[in-house]
Amino acid sequence: MNKKVLPLIVSLGLFGSVAAGCGSGDGAKQGADKGDKTVTLRLLSTNPLVGEDSVKLFEQQNPGIKISYEYVPTADYSAKFAALAAAGEIPDVFWTQSGFYTDQIKQGLAMDLTKELKGKNYEGDKTWEETFVPALLDNARNVVKKGLGERETYDYGVPFTMTTIAVLYDKTIFDKLGLKPPTTWDQFMSNNEALKQAGYTPLSMHNNWIDWYPRLFWDQYTRDELTKNPNAFEDKTMTFSSDSVKKGLTAFKDLWDKGYFPQNGITAELQTMQQMFVQRKLGQFLIAPDKLEYIMNNAPKDMSLATYSLPGIAGLPSRSLGGSSNVFAVSASTKYPEEAVKLLKFITSKTHFSQVDALKYSNSGLNNLESDPQLAQFLSGFTNAAAAGFSPDILVPTTINTQISTAFKTDLLPNYLMGKYDLDYVCSQLQKIYEETRAK
Known part of the structure; x- marks a missing residue:
């Protein structure tokens, strides 16, 4: 697809441990106007797909509710959320993700939405629950079940987008080198070398996103074991030192040792990779569709873009990462639960996804939402990646909570790639952190 055809947009992040039992601020800070019936809700996100245009549309349709919106860059979200929790000022509606979500639930920060999901959706024509792709909602629930065990309910947030991962490439470069989108891992590696x-x-x-590759590889190498026994890590029939887990990490380091990644990839930000790609220094971009805006707006006019789904390293159908990795929740201590839930219903509604331009280019995770045929063709790599299903957000449990996720992404993986830590040390440390945090 030529870059002039469509503009697109951005998302994803991480937050740290938070204080338990904190509310969403007093009435003055919430901004409730006692002189009239206007309510002001606070909305916090690392996901600019939910941005000023979203707020404007919601306020137009709901004149009794005002939104105080704050966007926080991914790198700053952890500190920001922790500070808000410590001050008792958790926003009424907030973005979260995977294992970090389970930390918030454990600490009582997220509202139980079981009853609300059985009620009407934003448009009022269906129940809210049935508007989601079933597998996506199940994925979000399974994150809670896997991270916190059996509970009466697993509905403390709802999936925002169906995050799929695919490879973006410039067809002009592939044509010049005589390359074709790979359908096998051997073809993929041959293209990398070329x-x-x-x-x-x-x-x-x-x-x-440094952990994306090992997680994709683990979905291939550990799938049989964890399909037969999803509780293998809990009952210790499988550990981080199991051969299949080690194979995933070894394969990742092999790509690094072959020089297939940028030398600055360990420390680089997303925008650095985006700039390298539009400057034609980077041949392929493993990316989610909601991170394409910069590339679409800045790519040279002669750059012809397309996508393909990453082949499975072990030859199995390649399931996508993501699924319900973007979640929005309501503060358990909001003073305006009815209005906050209404905002959350809007965020996950057809109205929102069809009327805000930026959202037209995301995978909504909603049933029967039509998309532009030309756009669908360009995004076919993401569609194909999702067709085989999603790897569970918590498979090999490096995303089960904040502590292990942070250690894996910021310490163990970087130092393993650079040769400062050997494979056995990385695996033993992951097992140690996993056991320590599971015991709490």
Whole structure:
């Protein structure tokens, strides 16, 4: 697809441990106007897909509710959320993700939405629950079940988008080198070598997504074991030192040792990779569709873009990461639960996804939401990646809570790639953190 055809947009993040039992601020800070019936809700996100245009549309349709919106860059979200929790000022509606979500639930910060999901959706024509792709809602529930065990309910937030992962590439480069989108891992590796020999960095990598590759590899290498026994880590029939887990990490380091990643990939931000790609220094970009805006707006006019789904390293159908990795929740201590739930219903509604331009280019995770045929063709790699289903957000449990996720992404993986930590040390440390945090 030529870059002039569509503009697109951005998302994803991480937050740290938070204080338990904190509210969403007093009435003055909430902004409730006692002189009239206007209510002001606070909305916090790392996801600019929910931005000023979203707020404007919601306020137009709901004149009795005002939104105080704050966007926080991914790198700052952890500190921001922790500070708000410590001050008792958790926003009424907030973005969260995977294992961090389970920390918030454990600490009583997220509202139980079981009753609300059985009620009407934003448009009032269906129940809220049935508007979601069933597998996506199940994925969000399974994150809670896997992270916190059996509970009466698993509905403390709702999935915002169906995050799929695919490879973006410039067809002009592929044509020049005689390359085709790979359908097998051997073809993928052959393309990487050809791109490297031609002077391109074959693959993207940046600090916040550094764990994507091993998680994709684990979905291939550990799938049989964890399908037969989903509780293998809990009952210790499987550990981080199991051969299949080690194979995933070894395969990741092999890509690094071959020089297929940028040398600055361990510390680089997303925008650095985006700039490298539009400058045609980077041959392929493993990316989610909601991170494409910069590339679509800045790519050269002669850059012809397309996507393909990453082949499975072990030859199995390649399931996508993501699924329900973007979740929005309501503060358990909001003073305006009815209005906050209404805002959350709007965020996950057809109205929102169909009337806000930026959201037209995301995978909504809603049933029967039509998309532009030309756009659908361009995004076919993401569609194909989702067709085989999603790897559970918590498979090999490096995303089960904040502590292990942070250690894996900021310490163990970077130092493993650079040769400062060996494989056995990384695996033993992951097992230690997992056991310590599971015991709490």
